[in-house]
Amino acid sequence: GGGFLRRANEGSLHEIFNRYATVNKNGEKFMTAEDFVIKYLKLLDDQNYNKDTVKLLAAIVDTSKDGLISYPEFQAFEGLLCFPDALYKTAFQLFDTNGNGMVSFSEFVEVMKKTELHRKIPFNMDSPFIQLYFGKDKSRVVSYNEFSQFLHDFHEEYAIEGFRRADTNGSGFISLSAFQEIMTSIKSHLLTKQVQSHLIEAATISQGGSRVSFPYFIAFNSLLNNMELVKRIYLNVTNGHRTQEVSKEEFMHSAQAMSQMTPLEVDILFQLCDVLHQTGYVSDFI
Amino acid sequence: GGGFLRRANEGSLHEIFNRYATVNKNGEKFMTAEDFVIKYLKLLDDQNYNKDTVKLLAAIVDTSKDGLISYPEFQAFEGLLCFPDALYKTAFQLFDTNGNGMVSFSEFVEVMKKTELHRKIPFNMDSPFIQLYFGKDKSRVVSYNEFSQFLHDFHEEYAIEGFRRADTNGSGFISLSAFQEIMTSIKSHLLTKQVQSHLIEAATISQGGSRVSFPYFIAFNSLLNNMELVKRIYLNVTNGHRTQEVSKEEFMHSAQAMSQMTPLEVDILFQLCDVLHQTGYVSDFI
Numbered sequence: 045g046g047g048f049l050r051r052a053n054e055g056s057l058h059e060i061f062n063r064y065a066t067v068n069k070n071g072e073k074f075m076t077a078e079d080f081v082i083k084y085l086k087l088l089d090d091q092n093y094n095k096d097t098v099k100l101l102a103a104i105v106d107t108s109k110d111g112l113i114s115y116p117e118f119q120a121f122e123g124l125l126c127f128p129d130a131l132y133k134t135a136f137q138l139f140d141t142n143g144n145g146m147v148s149f150s151e152f153v154e155v156m157k158k159t160e161l162h163r164k165i166p167f168n169m170d171s172p173f174i175q176l177y178f179g180k181d182k183s184r185v186v187s188y189n190e191f192s193q194f195l196h197d198f199h200e201e202y203a204i205e206g207f208r209r210a211d212t213n214g215s216g217f218i219s220l221s222a223f224q225e226i227m228t229s230i231k232s233h234l235l236t237k238q239v240q241s242h243l244i245e246a247a248t249i250s251q252g253g254s255r256v257s258f259p260y261f262i263a264f265n266s267l268l269n270n271m272e273l274v275k276r277i278y279l280n281v282t283n284g285h286r287t288q289e290v291s292k293e294e295f296m297h298s299a300q301a302m303s304q305m306t307p308l309e310v311d312i313l314f315q316l317c318d319v320l321h322q323t324g325y326v327s328d329f330i
Numbered sequence: 331g332g333g334f335l336r337r338a339n340e341g342s343l344h345e346i347f348n349r350y351a352t353v354n355k356n357g358e359k360f361m362t363a364e365d366f367v368i369k370y371l372k373l374l375d376d377q378n379y380n381k382d383t384v385k386l387l388a389a390i391v392d393t394s395k396d397g398l399i400s401y402p403e404f405q406a407f408e409g410l411l412c413f414p415d416a417l418y419k420t421a422f423q424l425f426d427t428n429g430n431g432m433v434s435f436s437e438f439v440e441v442m443k444k445t446e447l448h449r450k451i452p453f454n455m456d457s458p459f460i461q462l463y464f465g466k467d468k469s470r471v472v473s474y475n476e477f478s479q480f481l482h483d484f485h486e487e488y489a490i491e492g493f494r495r496a497d498t499n500g501s502g503f504i505s506l507s508a509f510q511e512i513m514t515s516i517k518s519h520l521l522t523k524q525v526q527s528h529l530i531e532a533a534t535i536s537q538g539g540s541r542v543s544f545p546y547f548i549a550f551n552s553l554l555n556n557m558e559l560v561k562r563i564y565l566n567v568t569n570g571h572r573t574q575e576v577s578k579e580e581f582m583h584s585a586q587a588m589s590q591m592t593p594l595e596v597d598i599l600f601q602l603c604d605v606l607h608q609t610g611y612v613s614d615f616i
Binding site: 128129130131132172175176177178179180181184186188189190191192193194195196197204207208213214215216257258259260262263266270272273276293296297299300301306307308309311 | 414415416417418458461462463464465466467470472474475476477478479480481482483490493494497499500501502543544545546548549552556558559562579582583585586587592593594595597
């Protein structure tokens with residue numbers, strides 16, 4: 045869904061830029077990092093913001109990395125936002141701190157270390173995962189396309205790292221509260237409000253106790269990653285009807301015919317439906 | 331698609347069993363492992379078969395693990411095959427060699443070591459991946475549902491292990507022939523004949539040289555895992571038409587709106603279409 049984004053009107057874009065640009069250099073106007081992040085985007089509290097964060101965010105647009113945003117840079121960023129992969133492109137420019145079109149290991153670490161997430165759950169920068177992407181000696185630089193894949197996998201790996209840290213004695217289980225903490229810290233973008241507020245309840249019912257196993261943890265995450273597939277399986281069973289109740293057996297039958305969804309993922313799906321709607325049916329959950 | 335499987339007719343099932351059962355014990359008939367695997371299923375060459383393989387396969391049905399298949403066991407297996415998750419259930423019974431309803435680490439190793447795949451590409455049984463499922467001291471036993479998730483992830487992990495072994499100097503790259511070897515050994519169930527015979531060609535075009543990077547490797551596998559999602563994205567762009575040509579930009583737009591497909595995955599998809607059909611369009615590839 046959704047239409048393609050149209051470019052902004054040239055005249056009004058320039059007018060906006062001039063309104064916020066406070067630096068004048070040889071007759072050319074520039075935005076400072078604060079102009080862009082605090083005054084224009086209003087991304088952070090204007091009384092109490094972290095200067096490093098402001099610099100980091102402004103550098104996404106400041107592709108020449110000279111500390112100031114020119115009008116051509118501002119305009120190019122507006123153009124970038126109209127691309128379908130704008131989110132990936134923005135993320136890449138955030139991590140490509142020297143603007144050379146590649147992300148190095150040290151650039152990646154430099155940005156990650158400034159995140160709230162890394163402060164909460166530190167990521168092991170010497171892990172085999174990092175070595176596979178940046179090479180054993182971490183000297184390999186990564187292109188835009190490759191970095192998009194890296195970021196995607198990094199989220200999954202981060203969740204596993206979270207599990208490993210919480211499973212202090214290596215039993216293969218973590219506590220319910222650790223499960224909630226990891227999911228809300230690392231996977232919040234996949235959680236609806238409803239699922240987020242029922243995380244512990246769902247895991248309790250499913251695991252029949254006070255801890256979460258690794259297979260459950262992985263299946264839960266895999267389910268959230270594949271909600272589009274889940275929808276398709278559901279609609280395949282109901283012949284496109286969106287309010288029909290579907291039994292677990294019917295769903296499983298369709299899931300196996302179309303995909304590799306595991307029985308554990310199907311179990312968790314129906315348990316979530318139970319928790320959120322107190323019925324054993326998929327229908328309007330998805 | 332596809333209807334539910336109906337149970338076999340009781341009389342004819344018994345007749346089939348009696349035709350192949352060569353052991354008679356106190357008036358009750360039993361199939362030997364050879365009766366079942368070689369004579370009835372004709373799974374292996376009857377002149378030149380591996381006895382261990384025959385025993386392993388027969389033990390899936392011989393749930394009492396006494397070395398003989400009774401009629402109730404034969405009948406129960408026929409029933410199991412009618413379940414939508416028959417493949418997962420069969421795999422579980424293959425690995426649950428003592429028939430206690432759980433799979434231990436030693437059972438898993440025992441079966442894996444007998445596979446052709448493990449002989450070709452040995453899997454590191456001390457890896458952190460194994461520890462997450464079986465616990466640090468590998469003493470944890472795994473239930474059916476959990477094992478289904480394990481098997482699913484094991485395939486992914488095996489591919490990564492294959493990459494790591496082929497990347498001998500830890501550069502983050504493997505050769506084209508190693509790429510082909512890993513894909514056909516570990517992921518053949520996801521490769522159509524057409525894709526299989528164009529693997530090297532596709533990777534050469536995409537990587538512009540003689541080696542395959544880790545991000546490419548992962549994106550390629552992720553694409554194959556998510557073909558149902560790819561179909562859905564395609565049909566979303568074409569409004570359900572199955573022969574309409576779709577440009578990369580249109581596809582990417584729909585992909586980002588619906589899913590987390592990465593730009594690299596979309597690239598690979600269009601390169602595959604190029605290789606298989608010499609056009610830049612998705613249309614009838616999927």
